[in-house]
Amino acid sequence: MEEKPKKILYNRQASAHYYRMGISWATPTIAPGQFVMVRVTDGLDPLLRRPFGIYNILGPKGKSRGTGIELLYKVVGKGTRILSTRKPGDDIDVIGPLGDGFPYPSGFRKVIMVAGGMGLVPLYLMAKELHGATLLFGARAREETVFIKDFRKFMRNVKVATEDGSYGRKGLVTELLEEEISSGSVIYACGPIGMLKQASAIARRADVKCFVSLERSMACGIGVCLGCAVKSRPHKGSGSGVYRMVCSDGPVFDSADIDWDSFNL
Ligand SMILES: Cc1cc2nc3c(=O)[nH]c(=O)nc-3n(C[C@H](O)[C@H](O)[C@H](O)COP(=O)(O)OP(=O)(O)OC[C@H]3O[C@@H](n4cnc5c(N)ncnc54)[C@H](O)[C@@H]3O)c2cc1C
Ligand code: FES
Structure with missing residues (x-):
């Protein structure tokens, strides 16, 4: 997981409520399905980072590492509204890649x-x-x-x-x-x-x-606040289900x- 500030490459409106944002970042290896936590403003409101999936890796084709990432987002509230006003060249605070991605499908028809x-x-x-x-x-x-x-x-x-x-x-x-x-x-x-x-x-x-x-709504993104818990089904030998954190177990x-x-x- 990396925490250094990154630069916004572009932030383009794709249609009424949807945007594409490119972020310059010599990325570590990214697995399909991982996400990042983004601080949408340098100010204090909103304080909490917002989670976004990593849509694409920018740079050499077909590589799981690149020179940047692309996010797609929908404006639904205060944080994403502020994000939509950010300009190319702005610094942006992003942590990630977080969570476990999709397992590669092998042996399926x-x-x-x-x-x-x-x-x-x-x-x-x-x-x-x-x-x-x-x-x-x-x-x-x-x-x-x-x-x-x-x-x-x-x-x-x-x-x-x-x-x-x-x-x-x-x-x-x-x-x-x-x-x-x-x-x-x-x-x-x-x-x-x-x-x-x-x-x-x-x-x-x-x-x-x-x-x-x-x-799920996420506050920390790293398994600390317990805010993103979901209940899992009981396994053999355990009477009741246990809670799993979407950010760190998923x-x-x-x-x-x-x-x-x-x-x-
Ligand atoms: C792992 C993960 C990956 C995500 N990836 C993307 C992505 O790639 N692109 C994208 O546009 N959004 C994604 N989201 C959702 C995104 O994080 C929220 O839309 C964003 O945090 C809303 O922030 P806000 O301040 O604009 O809205 P808020 O002011 O926090 O909320 C505004 C409204 O949106 C609703 N809302 C907030 N979060 C969610 C959510 N997770 N799902 C449904 N409704 C929500 C709230 O209930 C409220 O009604 C992802 C969420 C998670 C947990
Ligand atoms: S968001 Fe804090 S534990 Fe998952």
């Missing part, structure tokens, strides 16, 4: 990635390595599909569902998953908890391995290890 909204972010580096994978993407409306074209550049099998039908199929991404899943598949999923819970149930019924990247978990009923949906 088919790789299915399932993303909801900004859940696309942690899947991009993996998708770049696995051209033959299938991507199923769900969003509320066309406006949220702005980054799907990045995946289409190198993936042939990309299917989209929007809740209002303004892009792709009208419906939920989990309906696409029901159609695509087959024995011997592996699923990599990131998105809202409701979507992940559904994906996990579909995988369990099909007896298919499913890895999920979870998002954010990627085997979906069979998560107690999905413990979430308030």
Whole structure:
């Protein structure tokens, strides 16, 4: 994990609420699915860093190390609003890479990635390595599909569902998953908890391995504050489940290890 200040290379608006930010950083090796904690301002408000997935590595093609990283973010509140005003050349305080990424798929017949909204972010580096994978993407409306074209550049099998039908199929991404899943598949999923819970149930019924990247509010990002705890399912010999930290034990978990009923949906 590195803590030195970095420089913003670019901070471009991609559509109404979505931005791409490049950060100059001679990166250590990054695994698909890892994240960073970003202090959005040099001032004191907001004080806490915000977590963002590492979308892409800038620099030599196909390397897991580079000269920078790219983040994609949606403006949802004060921190991301401030982030959207930051300028190229500004210093920015970033720590990472943090957490465990997705395990590399070996021995599976088919790789299915399932993303909801900004859940696309942690899947991009993996998708770049696995051209033959299938991507199923769900969003509320066309406006949220702005980054799907990045995946289409190198993936042939990309299917989209929007809740209002303004892009792709009208419906939920989990309906696409029901159609695509087959024995011997592996699923990599990131998105809202409701979507992940559904994906996990579909995988369990099909007896298919499913890895999920979870998002929780995070204060420290390094396993100290216990603010990002999720309940895991009891293991053999232990009567009740235990709590796992999304930041340091995850954010990627085997979906069979998560107690999905413990979430308030
Ligand atoms: C491991 C991890 C990776 C993430 N990667 C990305 C990413 O690549 N791109 C991206 O845009 N966002 C990502 N997020 C979510 C991002 O961290 C939050 O959107 C951000 O912290 C909000 O900060 P804010 O100050 O703008 O909003 P706040 O003022 O803190 O909150 C504004 C509103 O957004 C909601 N909100 C805050 N955090 C989340 C969240 N994690 N999920 C859903 N709703 C939330 C709050 O409940 C509130 O309603 C990630 C979160 C985690 C835990
Ligand atoms: S954010 Fe502090 S323990 Fe995970």
